Amino acid sequence: MHDLEKIAQECIKEVKAARIPVQDDRIVLITAKKIKDWGVCVATPRRFEIYINLRLLSDQCPVKSLKETMIHELIHTCPGAYDHGELFRHYARIMDERYGYEILSESDEDAVFHPDMPVLRRLVCPKCGAHSDIRSKEQLRVYEEWRVRGMHTFCSFCDSAFVDEAYPEKPEVHDLEQYAKECIDELKAAGVPVREGNITKISTDYLVERGHWGYYFLKPNEQFRILISRELLQEDCPVDRLKEVLILELLHTCKGCKKQGKTYAKYAKRLEEIYGYHLWEVKDWDAVFAQEKPVLHTYVCTTCGAKYPARRKYLYSEEEKSGQEKMGKIFRCEFCRGLMYESGSDAEATVSKTQKRYGGLVVWSAEIGKTWDME
Numbered sequence: 034m035h036d037l038e039k040i041a042q043e044c045i046k047e048v049k050a051a052r053i054p055v056q057d058d059r060i061v062l063i064t065a066k067k068i069k070d071w072g073v074c075v076a077t078p079r080r081f082e083i084y085i086n087l088r089l090l091s092d093q094c095p096v097k098s099l100k101e102t103m104i105h106e107l108i109h110t111c112p113g114a115y116d117h118g119e120l121f122r123h124y125a126r127i128m129d130e131r132y133g134y135e136i137l138s139e140s141d142e143d144a145v146f147h148p149d150m151p152v153l154r155r156l157v158c159p160k161c162g163a164h165s166d167i168r169s170k171e172q173l174r175v176y177e178e179w180r181v182r183g184m185h186t187f188c189s190f191c192d193s194a195f196v197d198e199a200y201p202e203k204p205e206v207h208d209l210e211q212y213a214k215e216c217i218d219e220l221k222a223a224g225v226p227v228r229e230g231n232i233t234k235i236s237t238d239y240l241v242e243r244g245h246w247g248y249y250f251l252k253p254n255e256q257f258r259i260l261i262s263r264e265l266l267q268e269d270c271p272v273d274r275l276k277e278v279l280i281l282e283l284l285h286t287c288k289g290c291k292k293q294g295k296t297y298a299k300y301a302k303r304l305e306e307i308y309g310y311h312l313w314e315v316k317d318w319d320a321v322f323a324q325e326k327p328v329l330h331t332y333v334c335t336t337c338g339a340k341y342p343a344r345r346k347y348l349y350s351e352e353e354k355s356g357q358e359k360m361g362k363i364f365r366c367e368f369c370r371g372l373m374y375e376s377g378s379d380a381e382a383t384v385s386k387t388q389k390r391y392g393g394l395v396v397w398s399a400e401i402g403k404t405w406d407m408e
């Protein structure tokens with residue numbers, strides 16, 4: 034069991050030696066407790082209370098991890114450093130550089146108790162330099178599942194999207210404005226009533242919500258704001274993939290297309306036919322950046338017919354795979370939220386038995402329990 038008081042005194046000394054204005058005279062309590070986080074600094078007017086997770090006192094916990102948490106909380110007592118803002122990060126960086134700590138890093142279970150485990154993946158914050166390490170295989174698998182769907186993880190210090198060291202950022206080379214204009218022209222030429230005048234802005238961002246490559250916000254007076262994932266502007270993204278995402282968002286501006294539905298699907302299919310786009314497909318990371326990879330499984334939405342050509346070995350464990358419900362939760366169709374099943378699987382056959390089909394497209398969903406007719 035580590036000696037909390039001794040460690041606290043040591044940390045205060047180190048922080049002061051680094052000329053960081055810790056207000057130790059205002060700390061009325063430092064104690065270990067069963068808490069959710071590794072540490073908490075509670076501020077009452079002019080006073081601070083520091084709580085340290087009891088588990089950090091165990092002999093299994095390296096002293097360095099305990100000290101990192103303690104110092105993190107001590108920094109919060111400095112004037113202007115109660116949040117994880119710039120000043121907090123500045124002090125944390127000083128401590129990291131001076132003593133070799135890793136205060137500017139996300140500390141999960143492995144980082145604290147198994148710092149000797151090899152780092153399988155490092156995520157770095159491009160803004161504040163904080164990092165997050167993945168050490169367990171299971172965690173890496175879960176993270177990869179997340180990443181391959183186009184989702185990002187964010188720095189808990191400054192909220193920026195982490196950059197994966199295995200997939201570094203590349204310069205943005207595609208001209209968004211130029212391609213947006215091209216897409217609008219193509220839509221018009223195909224007779225799709227895109228409402229160009231209702232679009233206030235088309236810009237890029239990191240998109241985390243629902244793991245979409247594109248996203249739109251509907252503002253009052255039918256004004257649309259379209260967001261496109263930054264990665265799609267990078268040099269290794271084929272221009273057609275960027276345009277497909279743009280078109281899928283532009284289609285929402287048509288009357289009756291705010292949500293994907295019958296009219297939306299009709300237009301998308303028309304554009305596929307005319308220009309050879311792949312619009313009615315779920316786009317994961319591989320579909321965008323590694324299209325040459327062979328398709329290993331094709332999942333099909335039993336409601337609207339959307340496809341998910343998966344280019345990597347099953348991402349999910351056998352256990353998850355066998356749990357039909359769980360599988361349904363994972364494979365939600367991006368277009369209609371229906372369930373996606375592996376093409377030709379037993380699951381698909383069971384569902385198919387209870388469906389009516391019109392013109393090859395499924396119009397009944399066991400999950401949603403409503404009809405969704407498409408011509």
Ligand SMILES: [Zn+2]
Binds near residue numbers: 105109117
């Ligand atoms: Zn904090």
Ligand SMILES: [Zn+2]
Binds near residue numbers: 159160161162163193
């Ligand atoms: Zn950051």
Ligand SMILES: [Zn+2]
Binds near residue numbers: 336338
């Ligand atoms: Zn669907």
